[in-house]
Amino acid sequence: LAHANDDFGHDMHDDRRTMTLNAGARYRRVLMFIDYAALTSKDETGTRTDEVSFSLGGILFEEEPLLTEDADRFDLSVGVGLRLIGDYSGQDLQNDWHDLVGQEPTVLPYEEADDELLAWFSTEYTIFAPLDLGTWRLGGSATLQGLVTSEGAGKISPAIHGFLQHNKSDLWIGLRHESRAGDASTATKDVVRDYEDGTWATFGVRVLGVPYFSAGYNLDTEESYGVIGLTLDI
Numbered sequence: 001l002a003h004a005n006d007d008f009g010h011d012m013h014d015d016r017r018t019m020t021l022n023a024g025a026r027y028r029r030v031l032m033f034i035d036y037a038a039l040t041s042k043d044e045t046g047t048r049t050d051e052v053s054f055s056l057g058g059i060l061f062e063e064e065p066l067l068t069e070d071a072d073r074f075d076l077s078v079g080v081g082l083r084l085i086g087d088y089s090g091q092d093l094q095n096d097w098h099d100l101v102g103q104e105p106t107v108l109p110y111e112e113a114d115d116e117l118l119a120w121f122s123t124e125y126t127i128f129a130p131l132d133l134g135t136w137r138l139g140g141s142a143t144l145q146g147l148v149t150s151e152g153a154g155k156i157s158p159a160i161h162g163f164l165q166h167n168k169s170d171l172w173i174g175l176r177h178e179s180r181a182g183d184a185s186t187a188t189k190d191v192v193r194d195y196e197d198g199t200w201a202t203f204g205v206r207v208l209g210v211p212y213f214s215a216g217y218n219l220d221t222e223e224s225y226g227v228i229g230l231t232l233d234i
Helices: 090-103 189-196
Strands: 002-005 018-029 031-042 049-063 073-086 116-126 136-149 154-166 171-183 198-206 211-218 224-230
Touching: 018 090, 018 189, 031 073, 031 090, 031 189, 049 116, 049 189, 136 224, 171 189
Parallel strands: none
Antiparallel strands: 002 018, 002 224, 018 031, 031 049, 049 073, 073 116, 116 136, 136 154, 154 171, 171 198, 198 211, 211 224
8 A cells, every 4th residue: 555745755846747546456366456546737837637547467476495595586467457537536536635734725627538458567677786785685676567558658767776775674766768669548647748858866764574664866857756554565
């Protein structure tokens, strides 16, 4: 479970990808996700749109450590989904938050677009440093994620991270690059894409394996965000 908000970023600009809600679950090798995003373009186009995505996927390959938890590992997942685009109460949710924190309401006309089918993949390779640090573990990971839509748009995102783990707590820092191609289905999404493409500096911290906070800053466009979430092992 996670909630991202640009108010948690460095400048509280309250625009573009202004809020997201995300939920995911895994059962054995089956993955399920629901993602919600409220997108706005107050200055450039004066419009807004919401996205609700449903996705189902599976883990095609997952390397299990045989002798030690510090063994290097690789995994690959793929999936498909459906993205609904239009008015899904993002304005109400945004202005409820504004009321809570004492900000002025944001009222913009909605853009509509055809719903989209999605196909995606995600792969990650993780290594651990061969150091005797007791209960501490030092390592790094490289990831590559991609997505294409039935409307001809696509996204590719490679990333590298270094991490430090202690029991069920960990700290990570890294770089992620985002690149999109194809036409955005609304003018609002086109503006958001322009601000999100580029290289992001990211960091995060998780405490006892459950609550976590992460944040990102785009080195090219100065866009930023923050995420608070929970990871539950049931």
